[in-house]
Amino acid sequence: MEEIRIKTEYITLGQLLKFLSITSSGGETKIFLQENEILVNGELENRRGKKLRAGDSVVIEGNEYIIK
Numbered sequence: 001m002e003e004i005r006i007k008t009e010y011i012t013l014g015q016l017l018k019f020l021s022i023t024s025s026g027g028e029t030k031i032f033l034q035e036n037e038i039l040v041n042g043e044l045e046n047r048r049g050k051k052l053r054a055g056d057s058v059v060i061e062g063n064e065y066i067i068k
Contacts, residue, residue: 001065006067013049040056
């Protein structure tokens with residue numbers, strides 16, 4: 001489990017994927033979300049605009065990230 005600290009109210013799922021260097025563009029993010037299962041707080045999520053706030057848990061490719 002890795003903690004991701006944000007200084008704003010929220011970060012979008014697309015921004016998180018770019019921050020983690022999993023994707024590098026919005027188009028790439030869209031394709032990644034269509035081809036991979038991502039869980040946000042235990043629920044399947046495929047919207048790159050999904051707002052992630054402090055306390056949210058995100059599982060990407062078997063790695064868990066906690067937004068702080």
